[in-house]
Amino acid sequence: MPTLGSVKSLDRVSHKRADADWLAAQAASDASRTLLLVDLKPAIVSNAEQTQAQLRWLPHAKIAALGLADWPRHFMGLDPAQVPHFAIAITEHRAIATPGGPFSVRPYVDLRTLAVQGQLTPEELSIAGAARALTEWHSNCRCCGHCGSATDTKDGGWRRKCFACGKEFFPRTDPVVIMLVTHGDRCLISHEPRFKDIQLRMFSTLAGFLEPGEDIEHAVRREVMEEVGLDIGEVRYQESQPWPFPHSLMLGCRAEAKTMDLKLDPAEIEEARWVDRAELAIILEGRHPEHLTLPGKHAIAYKLLRAFLEG
Numbered sequence: 286m287p288t289l290g291s292v293k294s295l296d297r298v299s300h301k302r303a304d305a306d307w308l309a310a311q312a313a314s315d316a317s318r319t320l321l322l323v324d325l326k327p328a329i330v331s332n333a334e335q336t337q338a339q340l341r342w343l344p345h346a347k348i349a350a351l352g353l354a355d356w357p358r359h360f361m362g363l364d365p366a367q368v369p370h371f372a373i374a375i376t377e378h379r380a381i382a383t384p385g386g387p388f389s390v391r392p393y394v395d396l397r398t399l400a401v402q403g404q405l406t407p408e409e410l411s412i413a414g415a416a417r418a419l420t421e422w423h424s425n426c427r428c429c430g431h432c433g434s435a436t437d438t439k440d441g442g443w444r445r446k447c448f449a450c451g452k453e454f455f456p457r458t459d460p461v462v463i464m465l466v467t468h469g470d471r472c473l474i475s476h477e478p479r480f481k482d483i484q485l486r487m488f489s490t491l492a493g494f495l496e497p498g499e500d501i502e503h504a505v506r507r508e509v510m511e512e513v514g515l516d517i518g519e520v521r522y523q524e525s526q527p528w529p530f531p532h533s534l535m536l537g538c539r540a541e542a543k544t545m546d547l548k549l550d551p552a553e554i555e556e557a558r559w560v561d562r563a564e565l566a567i568i569l570e571g572r573h574p575e576h577l578t579l580p581g582k583h584a585i586a587y588k589l590l591r592a593f594l595e596g
């Protein structure tokens with residue numbers, strides 16, 4: 286059983302990806318390391334308590350032994366020792382159907398679960414998230430959106446090109462604004478209808494996709510007005526977080542409301558309430574009398590709430 290080692294950090298060396306000869310040499314290198322994903326779930330190793338996990342990188346010889354030497358792979362980057370790292374994605378059906386094959390190196394764990402539980406470092410979550418997002422993008426971009434012909438993989442999995450018309454396609458990232466709405470010493474938390482299956486009373490901050498032509502501030506003001514009917518004054522960007530399910534980038538903001546008069550859109554928000562810092566602290570500590578809960582430490586919503594709590 287492998288043990289936890291040093292955390293991976295990769296340089297994507299994007300300027301090298303277009304060099305097909307260089308990339309082929311990296312893929313053929315005995316030193317290369319490869320991450321397997323089965324049905325989008327990365328192979329991991331955990332500590333005995335299963336509170337910490339790392340991505341499981343397999344050596345070149347192991348990939349060959351699993352029958353995957355010629356399998357298409359995504360180039361993920363070089364580590365500080367210039368060792369090339371790749372990702373190979375296969376289906377669970379194939380993994381199970383090959384005796385002694387990829388299923389022999391399980392567990393494969395759902396990446397969203399790993400993210401929510403905070404088991405991977407941000408660096409490894411970023412690598413696995415990129416591999417997952419690339420895999421989904423490839424499966425959804427096999428045909429040209431312009432002429433309908435087949436597309437081919439280029440640049441180690443970071444570009445596709447149409448055989449017929451030559452149009453190029455690149456992996457997409459969808460920006461999402463996620464904002465903590467404040468009014469003086471209170472902030473707004475809300476409960477969405479989609480949380481209804483969760484037993485505990487889950488609340489969070491507001492969020493929504495940016496639309497074409499919008500800047501971040503406009504999207505924040507529009508989403509807040511649509512969801513809870515509040516007019517927003519100042520909008521400040523705080524921090525961002527990749528959320529590769531399938532390919533979002535969360536843009537965390539603080540938005541100061543001009544009033545506290547809520548007008549909810551029931552399709553989006555079931556309940557919203559203003560809480561002061563004392564009540565917010567009690568919810569975050571898990572001892573609210575109504576059992577309200579908020580997202581965990583590794584969610585950007587938590588970071589927005591924590592920053593407000595700490596003034």
Ligand SMILES: [Zn+2]
Pocket residue numbers: 429430431432433434447448449450451452
């Ligand atoms: Zn085309």
